[in-house]
Amino acid sequence: MTLSLYQAAVPVFTRALNNLVHVLKKGEEHAKAKNVTGEVLLQTRLIPDMLPLVRQVQIACDMATRGTARLAGVEPTPFEDNETTLEQVHSRIDRALEYIKTFKPEQIDGSEGRTIVLKTRTGEMTFDGQAYLLQFLIPNLFFHCTTAYNILREAGTEIGKTDFIGQA
Amino acid sequence: MTLSLYQAAVPVFTRALNNLVHVLKKGEEHAKAKNVTGEVLLQTRLIPDMLPLVRQVQIACDMATRGTARLAGVEPTPFEDNETTLEQVHSRIDRALEYIKTFKPEQIDGSEGRTIVLKTRTGEMTFDGQAYLLQFLIPNLFFHCTTAYNILREAGTEIGKTDFIGQA
Numbered sequence A, B: 001m002t003l004s005l006y007q008a009a010v011p012v013f014t015r016a017l018n019n020l021v022h023v024l025k026k027g028e029e030h031a032k033a034k035n036v037t038g039e040v041l042l043q044t045r046l047i048p049d050m051l052p053l054v055r056q057v058q059i060a061c062d063m064a065t066r067g068t069a070r071l072a073g074v075e076p077t078p079f080e081d082n083e084t085t086l087e088q089v090h091s092r093i094d095r096a097l098e099y100i101k102t103f104k105p106e107q108i109d110g111s112e113g114r115t116i117v118l119k120t121r122t123g124e125m126t127f128d129g130q131a132y133l134l135q136f137l138i139p140n141l142f143f144h145c146t147t148a149y150n151i152l153r154e155a156g157t158e159i160g161k162t163d164f165i166g167q168a
Helices: A010-033 A038-042 A053-071 A086-101 A129-154 A161-165 B010-033 B038-042 B053-071 B086-101 B129-154 B161-165
Strands: A115-120 A123-128 B115-120 B123-128
Touching: A010 A038, A010 A053, A010 A086, A010 A129, A010 A161, A010 B129, A038 A053, A038 A086, A053 A086, A053 A129, A115 A129, A123 A129, A129 A161, A129 B010, A129 B129, A129 B161, A161 B129, B010 B038, B010 B053, B010 B086, B010 B129, B010 B161, B038 B053, B038 B086, B053 B086, B053 B129, B115 B129, B123 B129, B129 B161
Parallel strands: none
Antiparallel strands: A115 A123, B115 B123
16 A cells, blocks of 8 residues: 555645635634624735735635646646635635546546646746645645634634544 | 655655744744744744644644654654743754654555554544544644744744745
8 A cells, every 4th residue: 555646635635625614614603793794704814914814715725726737737727816705715615626526546646756837926946746745735735724724713713723624 | 656655744744844943043033133032932822722832833843753653653752842942942843853854764654554543632533544644644734833834924023935835
């Protein structure tokens, strides 16, 4: 038995996004009880020069969708960042989950050595598939899921780490 | 070429802890410039009922050290949670890095199916090695590294996501 690249990618992304849905729902309940609108909740930030909750969710989704596509050597389907309501944010996550589910293990397994070039604001980043997954996608995905959690937690939502990690 | 369990564990933990050292150093510089002691910085929290910076670092270290040992089927060496100064915190991270470096790939590769039982406050959690790494260790490690980052960021440290992710 060995670990497959697909197993270290798609199920990890799926689980992280499902747990994000779970903490978001708890955040929504809390906001509702406090008469805070979804629009305001989605624009909440830890501090003014950090990204708001909605961007944390969008970027977490992008890591999963773009990451899965690039590992499979496929041009990622673009998703517009135009969500302003909680309903739209849930739809965005649902579509991300649906999208990554369309990829088969055989499209990703064996891509450890595939060259992946990312265009960033400051230039290009080049990885092989394994480094792209382990050094870029996974840390980024959990960075944004955790920051979303911290925003919701700081806003008063009663969530604990078990809500973030999910059940075994 | 396939992904090995060791590769998805020890180098990922090492990189995360090295990046944590990097953001901590930036946080220290900022604190110093503002006449904030290391002791106060380490006790800083996002909100009162979340864990302080020092605990975020200790738990991140534990995920790496205990996780590596358990994946190798070895009883983890205990580390005392007694750090109060930045110097002690850096020593803790250094010792964690040294400890996980002592494990060889052959101790961990092939442990995907190893049964791992965790005793928690609420009972026992049982995983196989692969699930323990992907569903527990990695999300937990990045949860605590990100929360440490967010505490430092909220405290005014000039850090960006590149500091968290590290260079390719």
